[in-house]
Amino acid sequence: MIYVGASGQHGRGVFAARPIAANTVILVFEGPLLTRGEIDPEDYHLQIGADLYLGPSGQADDYVNHSCDPNAGFGDGLRLRALRPIAAGEEITWDYSCAIDEADFAGFPCGCKAANCRGLVRSFRHLSAADRERLRPWTLPYLRERYR
Numbered sequence: 196m197i198y199v200g201a202s203g204q205h206g207r208g209v210f211a212a213r214p215i216a217a218n219t220v221i222l223v224f225e226g227p228l229l230t231r232g233e234i235d236p237e238d239y240h241l242q243i244g245a246d247l248y249l250g251p252s253g254q255a256d257d258y259v260n261h262s263c264d265p266n267a268g269f270g271d272g273l274r275l276r277a278l279r280p281i282a283a284g285e286e287i288t289w290d291y292s293c294a295i296d297e298a299d300f301a302g303f304p305c306g307c308k309a310a311n312c313r314g315l316v317r318s319f320r321h322l323s324a325a326d327r328e329r330l331r332p333w334t335l336p337y338l339r340e341r342y343r
């Protein structure tokens with residue numbers, strides 16, 4: 196269904212190998228469970244709890260890029276679902292602010308080129324109230340619990 200290839204946005208990315216229908220589970224994030232003290236900041240990691248991270252799995256889930264106008268998102272755990280129909284060859288993206296929530300995360304410049312690009316990828320807690328409300332359905336469960 197997907198393949199890892201060169202991304203115009205950032206290094207490698209994940210692409211649809213064939214058309215993907217809306218709501219299809221595209222992939223499931225996996226990897227070793229780590230605390231913040233155990234992660235390698237230079238290596239891929241995904242925040243999934245207040246002090247809980249997934250380290251690199253070595254699979255495609257390590258290479259899915261961010262977009263402020265993503266075509267995929269979470270909703271029921273670590274399964275990444277298509278938010279709309281995705282065309283063959285289209286890059287799969289999700290909004291990293293739906294997972295990151297570190298008090299001291301300064302953010303990094305966003306290169307997604309979406310019309311609604313926020314310019315900076317930041318922690319969920321640092322988004323505007325309007326953005327938090329808009330993204331809530333696609334955030335990881337721990338964030339929906341924390342920010343009701």
Ligand SMILES: [Zn+2]
Nearest residue numbers: 263305307312
């Ligand atoms: Zn952006």
